[in-house]
Amino acid sequence: MTTPPTTHDPDPVVAAPTYLADIRTYFRPEDVAHMATKGIDLGTYDGVEQNALTIFAHTSPPNAGMPPDAAGKWSANRSQTFKNWIVNGFPLGTSTPVTTPPGGAAPARLRKDVTTLTDAEFALLTTAFNGVMARSSTAPDGYFTLAGQHGLPKAWCLHHEPRFNPWHRVYLREFEDALRSVPGCQDVTLPYWDISTPLPDRLQHPPFDQYVLPADPGATATPPVTGLFPYTTERYPVAEITANVTSLGVLDDIATSMAQSLWGASDINGYQKFSIQAHDSGHGSVGPTMGVQEVSAFDPVFWFFHCNIDRLWLRWQHLNTATTLAGFRTTLAGGDDSWLTDPSFNPLPPFTATADQTIATDIGYDRLDLPPAPAETVMENLSGSIDAARTFSFRSADPVSVRVKGINRLNIPGSFVVSLLADGEPVAKRFFFQPNNPRQCETCAKHATVNIDFRLTREQVLDRTLSVRIDVPGHSEKVGTAFPLAQAGHPTVNARLLAGEA
Template structure:
């Protein structure tokens, strides 16, 4: 049985332990915090690997110095397992799905599938939305003001970086609190739209079908931004949305994200990389408004779409035993700065990134794996030479379009992967119309797009790339010159795993 964050690892010697499946559970939150105060990192793979010999010496029975309390002392079996990990070369390994939770505290924010709401629940949700939409646009808790946090006029949101998921989790909570401030709606929670299903008919009716902006969101920006007033949100027909979701392979990126053993890093690997790609392509699938960062959050479907993304993140956290800060940090690599001040800020909110990892929100359904379904994956394009490795005939090919200079591209764009001149895959990249005017975009100005696909889709074929900018009237139509996008490269490789 796989250990969970609340269940101690069985005290038995493990001959071939790995960090993700075994070793990370050896350290309690108080152990990690105590040693962090001394400048020693035990809560991540890289930190523990650097300090492994000292940890072994300090914890080895019968005369161990650490942990200092009797309850935390390591058994001889645990010490031997840790020694085996060192001798075997510190294998990272893959995580084993945690046991699905059978019970827990009563939820304070239970969010449901929008299609399962009773008529009374749905009517109350509509009342709450109308209440926000009817408020004075200048009121800080109006629909107009709150939607303005994401794009125009405030542009606070953090995309394509470590704080993306935490920022949107807090944004949902703030918006949900505003819905609850409408008289009679104190118990309302945001439902989710499972994007693997068609857009529900319920979300195609007022007040969820569209929103007419009551004021110019670009007027207060310096310099002013024009083109978004008067403005009514637009969305594709439900059938077209479903076709776009399939064409952009949104569900494939979601599935890939949910089987990752590591949080990883955007543009590199792990849950974060593929979840952000699914987010971007989901935006582009839904409509012109959702595909335009300046106004995406004014479309009411934004909230149900992002609620589902938060559900998926919590699903991954639960699968990977990462629903506490200690458990979550154990899935990170070297970069943990964004969980500590001052790099953990989520402006304009007082809540910080580390405070969002443990959430009071719960969902009526999570996407979980049973431990009997086997370990999660940790595929990579490279591996330490000290470790043995393997790649399988069924392993996917990773094709990375690398080094796209997005600041030169006017708005959201589509990266098309072509084989023998025919499209075989595409992804949507979500960004403002004027990315050089976005500080977050400038900080993360060079990006990659990752495709995973079966080998047979690409073998014996000539690959190329085309970037399209929807609605862009360039000299050659929507196609954007690759030279102006930094002459990105194509990197194709088989993915390997520790053997």
């Protein structure tokens, strides 16, 4: 007698399903698009939760009306899993990370670690940078003009708001296009500097070590800005940069961002919150120029640094199955997506691309550092508060979240450092990146009150007196660095245990 082969059920019943691990995968892009025309959102947690009973009624076999095509019909097992999700209270859960490198067609442009470029590749990159830098200060594809889009004189950049990552993704491509426009450099791609490693020697020699501004970037700004011409970019010594990356928690915030199941909001939670904190502290780690928004993009290291920020975002997208617009929207649970889909809010000036067009990209990276096994990547969706209708738990291994809340950034003249002190000794600090005159920045004015989040072990804060200090490094020669907390909006210190769904 022959024993029939064991078959694997491709659609098993899940007893305790969650939205991020299971339910979101049930809705195909065509399902989402079809129902959107009827005013039902199947692409986000909020939309599915609000319409769960209707969805269950219309998709349950054997007489399901939706999806309309035979290929999309739900199995009895899938329908039971969805019912279990409803009965269990619509748990959000956490992502199941994708731990294998993405397949499919090769990217149109492959960006590499600058330290791995061959001598010929690096020579071509050098030629491209020299060519762009040699162009007139008024040339639209010249270095001075391109760098001036981020800071002075144009100050287009969108910081500390949802379009931050999309804006920079388009900006990097525009700069890369300019490099490719140099004769003979049509295949050049912009490399990245992995900030977890020391600043490479290759970036410490011309034309990558500094840039002498050929014109006054503040002369044509509105209103005009003085004091930044003549100007040559500056950096800290390599050992100091490395020490700053550690003391400002850059790598800690990168690691935290990579563990997030949700995109979140720029000043609340999720990937975006910690990605932006890592970005800001990375700027502050590198040097006086990178720490000043008005001139940071003139330092050639800016492009390699931001290329790495984009690489990390793409890595997070792959981990969370968020490399398409439909997949990305599933990570916006509880968040407003108007910045992504509403034509009134998704532009990325001065570029023609919109935020939704940046999610799927034909840019690739030679290394996304995807973990080799699921057990090595534990995604989270921790928060300081949770809906009382849900079950939740506190794990002893989870960190304490200490938030310096309610900082009025508009009163602080320039980028600043927030230090958390325990019994008078610093235990953590972060750099906040902003213009020298934030009151004249439209984006700053819209997001005037900001929070800084620290994740600490309980031993670092228990039975200790916590306090906060704000320093403004750029003012050390005039009035010292300390900034009065009373003038920064009287921020508060909130310490919270982070809760997760049980």
